[in-house]
Amino acid sequence: MSATLPTLSAHARDTFWRSLQTLNGTRVVIALVLLVYFSLDGSGLRTAGDLRHATVCGAYLALAAGFVLAGAWYRRRFMVQMLAQVACDLAVISLLYAAGGGVRSGLAILYLFPLAGCAILAPLLLALFCAALVTLFLLGDSAWRVLTAEGDPALLQAGLFGAAFFAAVLVVNRMAARLIGQEELAVQRGIEIGAQQAVNRLIMSHAGDGIVIVGPDGQIHAGNPAAQQMLGVAGALGLRLGALPSLHAIAQAYEDWRLDAAQSTAFVTIKPYTDPAMHDMTAAWDGRRDLAAHLKLRFAAAETGEAGIERNVIFLQDVTAIENQAQQLKLASMGRLTASIAHEVRNPLSAIGHATSLLAEDLHTPVHLRLLKIVGDNVARVNRMVEDILQLSRKAHSHGEPLALAQLVADLKSEFDEVHGLDGAVLDIGRVSAVAVRFDPLHLREVLLNLLGNAVRYASREPSSIRLFVVAASGRPLELHVQDDGPGISPEVRAHLFEPFYTTSSKGTGLGLYLARELCLNNEAMLDYEYRFDRGAAGAGRSSSGRFVITFARPGAQ
Known part of the structure; x- marks a missing residue:
C-alpha cells in the first residue's frame, strides 16, 4: 500500500479516509480525558509532575485537532498523514508512560489505540514494526529500571504487554483485510449489477413486445415503454391489474395461470379507452380510443432464489397486425374464389327468381303466396350476400342515412323467432333504446342474423338466454352487444375467430363472422368478441362473460 492508495477503488479510498477521521476524533477524546486526568487530583492540589503531564496532554490535544483539520481539508498522501499521527501517538504515550513510572502507571494500555489504528489502515508488516518498537520500548524501560533499582522490576509484565500487542495487531489486521476485501467485492458486484441493469433497461426500452413485471397479487x-403503450399504464405503476377496468381480461388470465401453470399462453382483447382513468392521458391513446388491442400473453415466473419475493413476468405481443395480415392473405384467395363462383351462384338465383315470378302469376291462395314470398325474400338475400362478397375488395361506401336501431331490432326479432321457432322470451331486446345510427339496414340485418344464429346454437333457450342490448356512455361510441348464456369462446379459438374459412363447425364455411366484420368495417363500425365483467344481482360478485360487440363510429341524428 503506497502513500496514495492507488490499488483501491474510489469507494474504498473514501472508506480509508473516513476511518482515519474516526481515528482522529478518537484521538481528540483521549487527549481531552488525559488532560482532565492530569490537571486534577483527588485533593484538588496539583504537583509539578502533574503540570508537566498536563502540558504534554495540552500539546497532544492541539496536535490531534490539527490532524482532524488536515484529514478534512487535505486528502492527499494518506500514508504520510497516518504514519505521522501514529508516530505522534507513540511518542506522547511513551513520554507519559516513562514519566508516570513505567508499567505501574497503567498507561501501557493506551498503546492499543495507535497500534489498532495502524493495523487497520496500514499493511501488516508496518503494523508489526510499530508493535515491535513499542515492545522494545517497554522492555528497555523495564530493564533500565532494574539496572537503576528504580521502582519494582516488571520485565515479565512488559513482555506480556508486548506479546498481547503483537497478537492484537495480527488479529485486527487480518480482520480489517478481510472486511476491505469484502467491501471491494461488494463494490465490484454493485458496479456489475448496475451495468447489467442499464443493459436490461436498454433492451426493455427497445423491445417491440411488451414486458410487465407483476407480483403475486397482480x-x-x-x-417497458412498449407495454405502457399497449396497456396505457404509464401512470399506473404500483397499482393492481384488477384495479384497472381496461385490464380485467389480463388480470383474469393471470389468475388462471397462477392456478394452472400449464396455461402459460392466453389471448385477450382490451380497450384502454374504456378506463376513465386513462382518458386524455396521451394524444396517442386519445386518437385510437375507438380501437381494440388483441394481445397474446405469455406468463413466466422469475427465479428470485431465497429472497422470498415472488415476481412474475407477462410478455405482451400485439397480434392485431398479424391477424390483419393473415386476413389479407386469405382475402386474396377468397377474392379469386368469389370471382370464379359469382356467375355460378347468380345464374341459379336468377332462374329461381324467374320461376318464382311465373308461379306467382298462377298461384293465388294465401299459403302459396306466403311460401313464394319467403322464396323470393331469400333469393334476394342470397343475391345481396353475393354482391356484398364481391364488394368487400372494393370497400363499398355505406349509406349515410340515419337508421332507427330499435325498429330494425324489433322487426328482426319477429322474423328470427318465427324462423327458429323460439319462444318470445328467449331473445331479450328490452335494453335496445330508441337511438339512431348510420349503418346500412341490410348490412346490419345480415350482421345481426349471423351473430344471433351463432348464439341460438349454444344458448340454453331459457328466458333471456340471448340478450341484445345497447351500451351508451357520455362522449363514447355507441355499442350494440349480443350475448348468450352458452359456453364462452376459448382464447385459442378467439385468436382465429374472424379469419376467413376458419370454423369449428362441420357444417360451417368459416365466412360468417369474417363477412360480418367486413360489413361493419364498410359502415365505419367495428365488430369484436370481448370478455367483460358482469356484476351479480346485488353487486356483490362479478363474473366474466364473452359477447360480440358492435361499436358504431358515427351516431345518427337523435
Missing part, C-alpha cells in the same frame, strides 16, 4: 412493479 401489482404492477415495472413495465
